[in-house]
Amino acid sequence: MTKEDKQTEQKIFDAATEIFEEKGLDAARMQDIADRAGINKALLHYYFRSKEKLFTAVFDALAERMFMKFAGIFEEEMSVEEKIRYFFRKHMDFLQKNPRLPLFILTEVNRNPKLVDRLIGKVNIIQIKSKLSKDKDIDIPEELVPHLMVTIVSMSFFPIIAKPLLKALLQKTGVDYNHFIKERIQFAPDFVISALKNNSSELKTQNNE
Amino acid sequence: MTKEDKQTEQKIFDAATEIFEEKGLDAARMQDIADRAGINKALLHYYFRSKEKLFTAVFDALAERMFMKFAGIFEEEMSVEEKIRYFFRKHMDFLQKNPRLPLFILTEVNRNPKLVDRLIGKVNIIQIKSKLSKDKDIDIPEELVPHLMVTIVSMSFFPIIAKPLLKALLQKTGVDYNHFIKERIQFAPDFVISALKNNSSELKTQNNE
DNA sequence: CTTATTTTTAACCACATGGTTAAACTATAT
DNA sequence: ATATAGTTTAACCATGTGGTTAAAAATAAG
Numbered sequence: 001m002t003k004e005d006k007q008t009e010q011k012i013f014d015a016a017t018e019i020f021e022e023k024g025l026d027a028a029r030m031q032d033i034a035d036r037a038g039i040n041k042a043l044l045h046y047y048f049r050s051k052e053k054l055f056t057a058v059f060d061a062l063a064e065r066m067f068m069k070f071a072g073i074f075e076e077e078m079s080v081e082e083k084i085r086y087f088f089r090k091h092m093d094f095l096q097k098n099p100r101l102p103l104f105i106l107t108e109v110n111r112n113p114k115l116v117d118r119l120i121g122k123v124n125i126i127q128i129k130s131k132l133s134k135d136k137d138i139d140i141p142e143e144l145v146p147h148l149m150v151t152i153v154s155m156s157f158f159p160i161i162a163k164p165l166l167k168a169l170l171q172k173t174g175v176d177y178n179h180f181i182k183e184r185i186q187f188a189p190d191f192v193i194s195a196l197k198n199n200s201s202e203l204k205t206q207n208n209e
Numbered sequence: 210m211t212k213e214d215k216q217t218e219q220k221i222f223d224a225a226t227e228i229f230e231e232k233g234l235d236a237a238r239m240q241d242i243a244d245r246a247g248i249n250k251a252l253l254h255y256y257f258r259s260k261e262k263l264f265t266a267v268f269d270a271l272a273e274r275m276f277m278k279f280a281g282i283f284e285e286e287m288s289v290e291e292k293i294r295y296f297f298r299k300h301m302d303f304l305q306k307n308p309r310l311p312l313f314i315l316t317e318v319n320r321n322p323k324l325v326d327r328l329i330g331k332v333n334i335i336q337i338k339s340k341l342s343k344d345k346d347i348d349i350p351e352e353l354v355p356h357l358m359v360t361i362v363s364m365s366f367f368p369i370i371a372k373p374l375l376k377a378l379l380q381k382t383g384v385d386y387n388h389f390i391k392e393r394i395q396f397a398p399d400f401v402i403s404a405l406k407n408n409s410s411e412l413k414t415q416n417n418e
Numbered sequence: 419c420t421t422a423t424t425t426t427t428a429a430c431c432a433c434a435t436g437g438t439t440a441a442a443c444t445a446t447a448t
Numbered sequence: 449a450t451a452t453a454g455t456t457t458a459a460c461c462a463t464g465t466g467g468t469t470a471a472a473a474a475t476a477a478g
Contacts, residue, residue, distance in 0.1 A: 008455080023320075026236035030436060040457055045437065100319075107316050109373050110309075111232075120377045129382055146384055147396045150375065154367035159359055161370075164318050166359065168329045173338060175355055187356045195404035217425075239466060249427055254467065 009047045011037045016048075017058050021100045024107055025055050059108065060118060066101055067122050069094065074128045080135040080196075085189040088156060092185050095160040103161050125149075138196050148196070155188045218256045220246045225257075226267050230309045233316055234264050268317065269327060275310055276331050278303065283337045289344040289405075294398040297365060301394050304369040312370050334358075347405050357405070364397045 015037035019028045030051055034041040048054035073087050095102065109115050132148070133140045140148060159166055159181060167177040224246035228237045239260055243250040257263035282296050304311065318324050341357065342349045349357060368375055368390060376386040 023235070024233070024316075026232070027320075029434085031434085041436090042438080042458085043456065046455075049437095051436065103312075103315060103319060106312060106370055106374070107233075110312060111236075113373050116373050116377045119374065120381070123378070125378050125381055144396075146379060146382065146389065147393060147400070150368055150393075151364055151397075151400060154363040155360055158363035158367055161315055164322050164325050165315070165328065168325045169332070169334050170355060172329070172334055173355065180355065184356060184359075187353075188360075191356070191360060191404050194407060195400050198403060198407035238464085240464085250466090251428085251468080252426065255425075258467095260466065 008037075008039060008043065012039065012044060012047055012054075013057065013061075016044075016054050017062065020055060020058050021062070021104050024104065025051075025111070028055075059105075059115065062101060063105065063119050064122070065098070066105060067119060071123050071128075074131050080132065080138050080140070081189075081193050083132075084152065084192055087152065088185055088189045091156045092160070092181065092188075095156065096181065099160055099163060102157050106161075138193075140196065148192075152188075152192060155184075155192070159184060217246075217248060217252065221248065221253060221256055221263075222266065222270075225253075225263050226271065229264060229267050230271070230313050233313065234260075234320070237264075268314075268324065271310060272314065272328050273331070274307070275314060276328060280332050280337075283340050289341065289347050289349070290398075290402050292341075293361065293401055296361065297394055297398045300365045301369070301390065301397075304365065305390065308369055308372060311366050315370075347402075349405065357401075361397075361401060364393075364401070368393060 012033070016028075016033045019033045019036060022028075023032075028051075030044055031041055033054075034044055037044075044054065048057060070087065070091060073090065074083055076083065076086070078086065105119075109119070128149070129142075129145050132145050133142050163177065166180075170177055170180055221242070225237075225242045228242045228245060231237075232241075237260075239253055240250055242263075243253055246252075253263065257266060279296065279300055282299065283292055285292065285295070287295065314328075318328070337358070338351075338354050341354050342351050372386065375389075379386055379389055
């Protein structure tokens with residue numbers, strides 16, 4: 001026992017975070033969490049009364065990590081172009097360090113829709129939306145902003161979420177996955193800005209029929 | 210018992226497909242599958258020897274459904290622009306009818322990387338890649354094709370995968386989710402083509418530092 | 419009808435699961 | 449030192465788990 005030993009509760013919480021992130025609520029075993037934390041199983045119930053309570057605590061912390069970090073980006077004093085480049089850089093960098101996080105959140109939210117409420121309260125999209133559609137260089141129609149945002153987030157999230165599959169497919173064409181991700185931090189904003197700059201006015205949202 | 214009763218094996222397989230797709234391998238219970246199939250639990254083991262075997266059979270069928278259906282699209286005799294529009298229409302339409310499929314496959318592949326081998330064999334990316342970079346109207350540099358493909362797939366998959374979250378966020382801005390998806394089938398190809406047409410040559414993949 | 423063969427069932431098994439309990443250990447204050 | 453409160457442990461419990469077995473029911477073959 002060294003002096004800088006983490007407090008028991010924190011050790012449990014960290015172990016639970018790892019296990020839940022890896023396996024999800026259903027597949028995670030209390031025994032595994034106890035083992036990884038290096039303590040007795042009964043201690044889990046001493047600090048967090050039930051598996052559900054422990055999970056909720058972990059989920060909230062991970063959700064915070066995932067959303068709060070980027071909520072502020074679009075409020076900065078930058079042009080749209082700068083914002084987009086800045087977002088991809090920060091977001092993809094973060095995802096590379098937390099590759100299991102997005103799939104974990106998406107899976108758990110699908111399993112239990114009530115978790116959505118714990119997430120969306122933390123994001124002020126309306127503010128982000130209005131900030132994005134006011135730019136001197138690039139004019140983005142208001143009703144197009146949701147599609148733009150979803151596109152940006154898609155391009156950032158997906159290659160991380162689909163890593164095992166994408167890695168195998170890229171290998172077939174002789175491309176290294178990590179190199180691909182590095183490239184993407186530059187490609188993605190270039191691509192989005194290219195689409196916006198030239199004829200964003202031609203991009204419609206009406207379905208024609 | 211009506212005459213058109215499905216054979217027992219098929220009933221089991223269908224029930225297993227539903228349960229596995231909903232809950233994943235770990236959380237799926239053999240009893241639940243038996244109940245949904247309307248038969249005894251022992252019958253599951255009579256037709257498919259173990260949970261693992263049953264799962265593998267289901268997974269293979271779902272993987273087939275997910276990948277084979279679209280492998281041929283890029284081999285058709287169409288311009289790149291037509292191919293892109295055609296893909297988004299078919300792919301997103303398919304995903305709307307099978308909304309749980311992508312997250313199921315991604316989750317299971319993450320849980321057990323060996324499953325990747327069961328998937329990638331079915332797709333000939335190299336062929337798709339070469340087909341995409343030869344077009345008279347739009348010139349796409351060879352090394353850019355993977356990024357283009359990942360972008361297209363991202364834009365199609367993500368809004369379906371993130372449905373519960375996206376639905377809640379859109380609601381805050383007064384947009385209906387289903388309407389958003391309909392719009393997206395038009396927006397997505399417009400966006401991609403807009404980015405490509407104007408300055409695809411300026412899109413680089415080199416990282417500058 | 420009688421005999422094999424294939425399907426289906428109820429009862430069972432060993433083991434893992436989340437959770438509990440009561441006792442032991444530790445630290446702190448009096 | 450000793451009572452008090454907080455922390456940790458081993459042993460235990462009810463229930464659920466994937467899987468087995470042996471016998472019954474249905475079907476096909478002679």
